[in-house]
């Protein structure tokens with residue numbers, strides 16, 4: 001339950017609620033004027049974390065040398081490789097496969113299914129368990145223009161506008177054209193989307209979109225999709241060999257510059273091994289666990305940008321690594337779920353963001369970067385609510401949903417959210433949720449073409465690890481779509497390439513040797529190592545004790 005002092009602020013929210021309800025009944029979502037382009041620019045410049053003067057710095061190494069990126073990305077790119085090439089004998093190949101897929105979220109799983117459909121022998125490796133991923137945690141939904149009042153062109157315009165016109169057009173075209181067929185593909189595999197009583201698809205609105213095109217499965221859409229894809233992969237044991245608790249730590253090229261495999265690290269037995277592959281697909285997801293600018297995150301523990309590091313060292317270019325998506329509504333109370341995502345669907349259903357005095361201060365469904373910046377502005381003005389541990393937040397007035405749409409709506413459409421808060425004795429049908437922006441999504445990533453291939457022959461990238469689809473700001477529901485569209489394209493094209501015939505040359509880690517020389521020149525601390533693999537949350541005083549114990553152990 002909320003502490004007494006927060007209840008005082010909640011009373012203010014309750015006081016303004018009837019008027020705001022009346023407004024919502026009259027005006028729908030337009031309860032507060034949307035920002036003009038000028039106002040958007042001002043709020044971003046002043047409050048968005050990416051726009052702060054110390055947010056970015058120049059990368060001094062590799063294909064994007066000289067470009068500014070967020071500090072935490074520059075740090076991992078300017079780090080030493082986890083494995084020194086000298087310690088590997090590349091003739092000792094432990095696995096040989098047609099297509100190696102790194103990462104088993106929905107992008108990797110979709111790729112595996114299509115690569116096996118294309119007749120390729122597939123090896124899928126993943127850091128944790130099959131499906132442990134951001135994909136599994138997605139809540140709100142997946143976009144597709146499949147309604148009578150909608151079409152791919154409108155979807156295209158929304159994606160480009162939301163991305164600040166920085167998207168790679170051929171990728172957006174692929175995204176919106178493949179959208180409706182992807183929903184059908186998922187449904188045919190067994191995904192149960194929410195339906196209306198007449199059997200038609202139920203669609204809701206999302207921030208920055210001109211039509212209702214969000215398909216969902218309650219508020220656990222990601223799990224509904226990812227579990228079906230995982231089952232499908234598990235049902236093809238003769239075609240897809242999956243290996244859990246195994247992280248790729250470096251890509252291997254051949255002497256002609258083709259991607260030829262990877263070094264794998266088994267996280268339980270701590271052994272490295274070599275895999276040779278005719279095509280490789282990076283589907284390692286995003287970077288939330290780098291905690292850019294100290295932000296909490298919605299992301300799962302394995303989201304440490306490993307694919308970016310491996311791809312970049314091999315020579316693939318990055319796009320838009322100066323741009324991070326902070327989701328406006330991350331939980332800040334109770335402490336146990338700080339950073340946890342409170343889906344945009346909550347606002348889509350009618351919940352309004354209000355300050356500590358219960359006043360509306362922003363249009364509820366601005367694109368995420370604008371909405372998040374407006375939340376930060378409100379808190380900077382001193383109009384947020386402070387938590388007992390000193391975090392700040394604004395209220396998301398969820399009880400409005402029931403008043404607007406009817407009793408039982410939250411239980412029906414947001415059952416996971418209702419249950420999550422009930423664990424802490426907060427009933428979101430009666431009390432608002434305290435939220436603040438949380439690090440949610442990596443807008444940029446490795447550059448691909450519409451076939452999901454990089455500039456390195458045989459290296460494909462799909463999902464959040466890729467860049468260019470969403471420009472510098474992704475709209476809700478387009479990532480669940482992206483991972484299926486480009487996961488499938490990567491799988492299909494990787495298999496097709498193998499079928500055409502790939503003749504690999506001698507396996508080589510020369511690109512890693514060259515990279516080390518560059519890092520040496522920068523005088524980087526040798527303890528800085530990437531890929532990160534798992535975030536390190538152990539406090540220094542505990543680490544000191546652990547080292548001491550280990551050392552004594554070796555002495556005895």
Ligand SMILES: Cc1cc2nc3c(=O)[nH]c(=O)nc-3n(C[C@H](O)[C@H](O)[C@H](O)COP(=O)(O)OP(=O)(O)OC[C@H]3O[C@@H](n4cnc5c(N)ncnc54)[C@H](O)[C@@H]3O)c2cc1C
Pocket residue numbers: 102103104105106107108125126127128131132133134135136137138139140141142143221222246247248249283284285286298299300302303304306307341440441462463464465476477478479480481483531533
């Ligand atoms: C809480 C939450 C809610 C979201 N809700 C929505 C939504 O409603 N709609 C929407 O469109 N988007 C949503 N998103 C975003 C979207 O779900 C993700 O961007 C998308 O699922 C990413 O899929 P992916 O397959 O690229 O990566 P992931 O699903 O993160 O999968 C990456 C996989 O790679 C593995 N991996 C990482 N590094 C390595 C390595 N070195 N070796 C081997 N394996 C590795 C990981 O362990 C993981 O299994 C949400 C994200 C979060 C976190």
